[in-house]
């Protein structure tokens with residue numbers, strides 16, 4: 001072995017000796033022998049390297065070494081995927097997991113997770129069944145469609161529809177609808193991957209029925225309409241009405257497909273929310289297929305739902321890609337439970353967390369904000385001012401992008417006007433460092449905690465952890 005040490009080798013306790021210590025025996029009981037042996041070895045190696053590196057380094061005791069090992073074990077055991085408080089004001093936040101599932105869906109998932117189920121097994125005939133069978137009837141009833149199938153997410157639904165009906169063919173689509181949705185979902189790219197040729201129709205702001213009429217020909221696989229879910233084109237605009245476009249497609253014998261994105265099953269206006277087209281309306285307008293997400297306004301698990309004409313859905317189910325894009329049993333269970341709730345719109349508001357959050361009365365949000373504000377003031381130790389302010393929440397995930405819902409937030413404002421940007425960053429970091437991380441948003445000069453998604457049942461635990469807030473960042477490593 002090469003001698004690199006600046007001072008004589010220091011004898012540290014052996015791995016075996018450390019493992020016989022009672023503290024290590026306790027760690028083995030908790031984490032298992034192999035991880036503890038590894039952690040002890042790593043702790044010894046790190047201390048040895050530190051001793052070699054600096055003559056000032058103190059020789060660790062047995063206690064130090066076991067503490068080091070315990071720290072390593074705790075770090076490894078900590079899950080990476082954690083619960084957080086979503087106080088961003090965006091109810092369906094893609095980066096924070098979108099829709100929260102209702103109790104009914106969680107129970108249904110647990111049931112099939114723990115036990116065998118008839119996922120693809122026909123209990124009447126004893127033969128192989130179809131996993132869509134658990135969802136299809138409800139989806140048809142809720143949307144008025146003939147048939148339905150479900151895949152991994154809406155991006156997969158669009159890919160599968162395009163690949164099934166329009167591979168090596170043209171897909172006329174309005175130039176105003178060539179969307180990109182957060183990062184990787186860009187319609188032209190999906191079309192290319194599906195093997196289709198995008199045929200751009202019209203202009204960015206105006207597309208007429210006649211533009212589609214001129215674009216449809218023998219090479220057309222389907223006509224695609226995309227709900228411009230995360231932007232609005234305003235001013236001198238025109239688009240071909242859905243019903244007329246559907247009629248044109250029927251005359252020319254090409255399927256008319258609508259990607260609704262955040263498809264809702266219920267009319268949101270009945271709940272005082274901005275209008276979003278429903279899957280039922282789109283089918284009624286004559287769309288041959290409609291695709292939408294399971295975890296946006298539907299309020300269910302991640303899924304891509306395809307509803308529409310029976311013959312087209314049958315073709316889609318026969319595409320080998322369907323197998324690669326299918327949903328697992330837990331999502332079938334959760335989605336079935338959410339669809340069962342959607343059948344009863346009168347009670348949907350109280351049962352579906354997404355709808356509950358979106359329709360929460362501003363007065364109730366204000367009461368929550370006031371409780372949080374009162375508890376937060378001492379926790380900030382005079383480093384920032386706290387107040388209750390009105391703000392606007394967003395639905396998120398590309399629903400009603402231009403419209404907001406009135407809400408109330410706790411505003412944390414750094415006291416010094418100088419270097420406010422840095423202070424806001426430190427405040428945001430302090431909230432993220434809480435035991436259950438809190439995610440707010442910076443707006444102008446304040447860090448806002450929009451209390452819309454902080455339900456009454458969670459306020460107490462939210463407030464309880466504010467005691468460990470470290471606004472100055474002094475306790476950070």
Ligand SMILES: *Cc1c(COP(=O)(O)O)cnc(C)c1O
Pocket residue numbers: 153154155156158179181185226227228229230259260261262292293294303304397398
């Ligand atoms: C969100 C969205 C998608 C992608 O859906 P995922 O379920 O996130 O895969 C596709 N199209 C539109 C219009 C959307 O809004």
